Amino acid sequence: xxxxxxxxxxxxxxxxxxGQVADHFNLPTHVLRHWESVGLLSPAxxxxxxxxxxxxxxxxxxxxxxxxxAGLPLPDIREFLTSIHTPAGKDVxxxxxxxxxxxxxxxxxxxxxxxxxxxxxxEDITTCPNYRAHLTKLADFPDPV
Numbered sequence: 001x002x003x004x005x006x007x008x009x010x011x012x013x014x015x016x017x018x019g020q021v022a023d024h025f026n027l028p029t030h031v032l033r034h035w036e037s038v039g040l041l042s043p044a045x046x047x048x049x050x051x052x053x054x055x056x057x058x059x060x061x062x063x064x065x066x067x068x069x070a071g072l073p074l075p076d077i078r079e080f081l082t083s084i085h086t087p088a089g090k091d092v093x094x095x096x097x098x099x100x101x102x103x104x105x106x107x108x109x110x111x112x113x114x115x116x117x118x119x120x121x122x123e124d125i126t127t128c129p130n131y132r133a134h135l136t137k138l139a140d141f142p143d144p145v
Contacts (some may be wrong), residue, residue: 015044015052025061032061040064040078071103072096109138 022029035041036051041060043051053061060081067077076092083089116134117125125131 015054016058018043018051018053021053021058021061024058025065027061027065035061035064035074038074038078040074040081070096070100113138 016024018029018032021027022032032041032051036043041057041064043053043057046052063081064077067080068074072080076096079089079092080096084093113131113134116128116131120128120131122128122131
């Protein structure tokens with residue numbers, strides 16, 4: 001499983017610059033600008049049109065990062081963050097919940113298959129009866145034997 005990137009949203013009491021937020025979450029600054037351009041973020045602006053991110057902004061960035069790691073598309077993340085208590089927001093949650101459950105099932109199946117391979121002593125893994133049994137179970141592959 002990939003390591004979670006800096007999702008600690010604890011910060012000093014003063015707002016942070018875009019560079020500081022990008023460094024904190026190990027993101028390029030252009031990603032934060034893009035998320036702002038598509039309506040996911042709206043940091044406060046100060047003199048010179050410089051962005052200042054509050055703790056609430058960091059919570060939002062962390063939410064986006066986690067959702068992106070899970071494979072959610074940006075429009076769904078925006079819907080999730082802006083209209084969680086609407087029918088459309090609930091539909092987004094349900095759809096992505098089902099999709100993530102299916103991905104988790106597929107990942108577990110692949111992990112089971114790899115573990116069967118790790119426990120195999122055959123030179124050619126495809127000839128291993130245990131591996132074949134796992135493959136037959138996981139892929140609904142007809143065993144010709």
